[in-house]
Amino acid sequence: MVDRPNSPAFRDVAVNFHPYTNARKHEDKGAMVIREGKGIHVYDDTGKEYIEGLAGLWSVAVGFGEPRLVEAARAQMEKLPFYHSFAHKSHEPSIELSERLLAMAPGKMSKVFYTSSGSEANDTAIKLVWYYNNARGRPEKKKIISRIKGYHGITIASGSLTGLPYNHKDFDLPIKNILHTACPHHWRFGWEGESEEEFASRLAGELEQLILTEGPETVAAFIGEPVMGAGGVIVPPRTYWQKIQTVCRKYDVLVIADEVINGFGRTGQLWGSTTYGIEPDMVICSKQLTSSYMPLAALLFSDEIYQAIADNTAKIGTFGHGFTASGHPVATAVALENLKIIEERDLVGNAARMGEHLQAGLRRFADHPLVGEVRGVGMIGCIELVADKTSKQAFDPAGAVGTYCYERCQEHGLIIRNLGDQMAFCPPLIIDETGLNQLLERFGQALDETA
Numbered sequence: 001m002v003d004r005p006n007s008p009a010f011r012d013v014a015v016n017f018h019p020y021t022n023a024r025k026h027e028d029k030g031a032m033v034i035r036e037g038k039g040i041h042v043y044d045d046t047g048k049e050y051i052e053g054l055a056g057l058w059s060v061a062v063g064f065g066e067p068r069l070v071e072a073a074r075a076q077m078e079k080l081p082f083y084h085s086f087a088h089k090s091h092e093p094s095i096e097l098s099e100r101l102l103a104m105a106p107g108k109m110s111k112v113f114y115t116s117s118g119s120e121a122n123d124t125a126i127k128l129v130w131y132y133n134n135a136r137g138r139p140e141k142k143k144i145i146s147r148i149k150g151y152h153g154i155t156i157a158s159g160s161l162t163g164l165p166y167n168h169k170d171f172d173l174p175i176k177n178i179l180h181t182a183c184p185h186h187w188r189f190g191w192e193g194e195s196e197e198e199f200a201s202r203l204a205g206e207l208e209q210l211i212l213t214e215g216p217e218t219v220a221a222f223i224g225e226p227v228m229g230a231g232g233v234i235v236p237p238r239t240y241w242q243k244i245q246t247v248c249r250k251y252d253v254l255v256i257a258d259e260v261i262n263g264f265g266r267t268g269q270l271w272g273s274t275t276y277g278i279e280p281d282m283v284i285c286s287k288q289l290t291s292s293y294m295p296l297a298a299l300l301f302s303d304e305i306y307q308a309i310a311d312n313t314a315k316i317g318t319f320g321h322g323f324t325a326s327g328h329p330v331a332t333a334v335a336l337e338n339l340k341i342i343e344e345r346d347l348v349g350n351a352a353r354m355g356e357h358l359q360a361g362l363r364r365f366a367d368h369p370l371v372g373e374v375r376g377v378g379m380i381g382c383i384e385l386v387a388d389k390t391s392k393q394a395f396d397p398a399g400a401v402g403t404y405c406y407e408r409c410q411e412h413g414l415i416i417r418n419l420g421d422q423m424a425f426c427p428p429l430i431i432d433e434t435g436l437n438q439l440l441e442r443f444g445q446a447l448d449e450t451a
């Protein structure tokens with residue numbers, strides 16, 4: 001980097017402070033400047049090509065450089081580049097998108113609220129749950145249970161839902177009324193000889209105990225990603241969600257599905273909720289909603305919630321919450337076109353078909369001396385690197401080997417993401433067999449160089 005003093009990589013260090021980036025390391029390494037993208041590939045400022053094996057933060061379902069999304073944005077910019085949705089205002093793209101989302105949603109959803117990011121949508125979910133319980137005349141029912149290793153964003157409230165220590169420790173989080181229960185990772189947290197089924201029952205039992213200890217009259221909702229993403233791509237036991245849901249229903253605790261990564265085909269079905277039999281009361285989606293060509297997230301919620309709120313508006317007051325960009329016309333127009341592409345090109349079907357190829361390919365690394373576990377479903381997967389295969393002992397310090405492997409991947413023209421020593425894969429849903437084979441081959445080279 002220092003040998004290219006006028007390069008964008010160098011200039012970046014002088015002016016930008018990045019998310020999730022170690023400041024001093026960034027000064028040493030410089031930025032990786034991505035200049036353009038096409039299909040499953042991106043190109044840096046030196047012209048080097050990479051397979052984007054994480055779909056650019058679990059996002060770009062339809063691939064880079066999709067002209068239909070460019071045209072959808074251009075046309076909407078020309079017609080109505082911005083209008084807000086406060087105080088009864090609306091516009092057609094947001095209406096049409098909501099109609100489409102409600103028609104395809106898991107469970108019976110009734111209304112949609114838009115934000116620009118998953119974090120804002122989860123903040124909104126928290127507020128809506130609180131507002132709903134105020135409307136129902138039970139203001140003490142406010143606690144929300146999330147999970148260790150769950151990821152729900154980084155604002156003060158959504159960052160509190162997130163169950164990862166480094167999102168909490170320097171920020172005095174979590175806030176009050178947010179609790180965490182166990183992570184459904186059988187390989188890591190299952191007891192010796194405990195089956196997946198028994199593990200799932202134990203976790204549901206722990207949830208029930210937590211609700212009883214806190215008092216069911218104080219517990220409002222349970223939130224989780226069907227398959228955990230940023231916490232390490234954790235695939236729950238098959239029956240986990242049914243058991244969790246049964247406990248929630250017993251104590252009148254709402255079930256919130258955070259589909260920000262799972263939604264729109266990632267698990268090989270339209271929703272992670274479909275894959276795991278979840279019938280949520282609220283759904284949060286983002287990322288693949290627009291393929292992240294525009295920032296947009298949506299919070300969908302049930303008619304029961306809506307009616308309770310609407311019936312009591314006179315008593316509790318107007319919902320005092322909303323963002324300038326809520327339901328932004330360009331973002332919603334791009335989302336609509338993106339969802340049409342996903343449907344027309346059967347990208348959910350492709351995720352199921354190519355997902356099998358990805359999962360089989362990743363499992364071929366299971367015997368590698370560094371590999372502790374290979375896991376995943378559909379078009380999302382993870383290889384966890386360990387110091388000792390038999391004892392599953394993690395590396396110390398955690399993450400250094402994962403970072404090394406990740407850097408080798410980049411040298412070989414593959415971008416993935418290392419979550420500590422967990423190597424995450426989440427390619428664009430358009431990927432074909434040739435692309436997947438190249439991805440797996442490049443990862444294999446990097447892994448061998450790491451050993």
Ligand code: PLP
Nearest residue numbers: 117118119151152153258260261
């Ligand atoms: N929820 C989940 C499941 C996520 O994976 C993320 C981001 O990765 C978020 C919420 C937060 O979304 P954003 O980064 O748009 O705020």
